[in-house]
Amino acid sequence: MTTTNAVLQVGPLMPAVQDPITTEYGAVRLPDNADERAAFLAARGAEFGVAVTSGRFGVGTGLMQQLPNLRAVVNFGVGYDTTDVAQAAERGIAVSNTPDVLNDCVADTALALYLDVLRRISTADRYVRRGDWLSKGNFPLATKASGKRVGIVGLGRIGKVIARRLEGFDCLISYHNRRPVDGVSYEYRDSLIDLARDSDVLIVAAAGGPDSAGLINAEVIEALGRDGYLINIARGSVVDESALVAALVKGKLAGAGLDVFADEPRVPVELLGLDNVVVLPHLGSGTHETRAGMAQLTLANLKRFLDDGTLETPVH
Numbered sequence: 001m002t003t004t005n006a007v008l009q010v011g012p013l014m015p016a017v018q019d020p021i022t023t024e025y026g027a028v029r030l031p032d033n034a035d036e037r038a039a040f041l042a043a044r045g046a047e048f049g050v051a052v053t054s055g056r057f058g059v060g061t062g063l064m065q066q067l068p069n070l071r072a073v074v075n076f077g078v079g080y081d082t083t084d085v086a087q088a089a090e091r092g093i094a095v096s097n098t099p100d101v102l103n104d105c106v107a108d109t110a111l112a113l114y115l116d117v118l119r120r121i122s123t124a125d126r127y128v129r130r131g132d133w134l135s136k137g138n139f140p141l142a143t144k145a146s147g148k149r150v151g152i153v154g155l156g157r158i159g160k161v162i163a164r165r166l167e168g169f170d171c172l173i174s175y176h177n178r179r180p181v182d183g184v185s186y187e188y189r190d191s192l193i194d195l196a197r198d199s200d201v202l203i204v205a206a207a208g209g210p211d212s213a214g215l216i217n218a219e220v221i222e223a224l225g226r227d228g229y230l231i232n233i234a235r236g237s238v239v240d241e242s243a244l245v246a247a248l249v250k251g252k253l254a255g256a257g258l259d260v261f262a263d264e265p266r267v268p269v270e271l272l273g274l275d276n277v278v279v280l281p282h283l284g285s286g287t288h289e290t291r292a293g294m295a296q297l298t299l300a301n302l303k304r305f306l307d308d309g310t311l312e313t314p315v316h
């Protein structure tokens with residue numbers, strides 16, 4: 001293998017990342033167009049030692065195979081499910097992400113969805129804008145948000161911050177993980193079905209990728225039941241989206257708050273007409289402050305890798 005420090009940019013990146021990687025490290029952008037991309041990779045794939053990308057694009061199986069001298073994938077985003085980590089591990093390619101800096105904002109988004117869906121805030125806003133308050137009178141009653149039994153699927157860095165915020169709403173918190181988490185007082189449920197059955201609201205905060213794909217399936221949704229709510233700020237892939245849509249359309253779930261979808265930016269059209277569903281355009285980490293923190297950590301990983309071959313925040 002040839003050792004090269006040349007940097008490839010995969011997918012669009014915010015200017016705070018794209019500008020410095022271009023000016024300081026001479027990063028070359030992988031063409032977006034499929035034909036141009038194939039020709040580019042055939043001619044130049046072996047040039048690059050480092051790829052800088054975002055969770056939205058990543059370095060998937062085929063692309064990674066066409067980068068024979070790749071040594072690191074520096075990922076903007078905490079989720080790296082679009083990168084082939086199995087191939088990376090096999091080939092000794094290091095992978096970094098941007099953990100922790102976005103915990104607050106993603107947890108805030110979960111809470112915003114939680115409050116919105118239960119108290120029907122977005123629906124009520126539309127009610128006022130349409131003039132219904134004037135013509136129809138008081139808005140129909142909603143569901144109390146404080147004191148609910150909340151099940152968190154994935155009590156990791158973000159899940160813990162969500163739980164801490166929900167404590168302020170006097171919620172009774174339980175969680176499901178592959179293993180119990182040390183140092184937390186929340187009740188651990190090793191069965192996801194049991195957690196769903198005993199929760200008023202299920203909040204999905206698990207990492208995406210093959211291990212969690214379709215974890216929230218029809219059975220879990222059924223266990224959550226017609227009075228239950230689902231919030232997802234993780235990845236669309238963690239939920240069986242067709243099962244979710246079917247349950248919502250048939251009234252077998254009370255509502256859902258979704259920041260993520262299986263095939264972004266496409267949102268199932270069936271959801272758009274449902275007032276008990278709040279849909280967001282994957283904005284969890286989308287604040288100036290958090291994106292600046294993510295950009296800084298991405299650049300710190302790149303710099304360190306190019307300096308000494310190690311990463312600030314490797315994924316494993």
Ligand code: 8YV
Pocket residue numbers: 054055056057076077078079080102282284285286
């Ligand atoms: C980003 C995210 O919007 O960090 C993640 O995993 O999903 C978001 O914070 C995304 O990764 C940027 O592409």
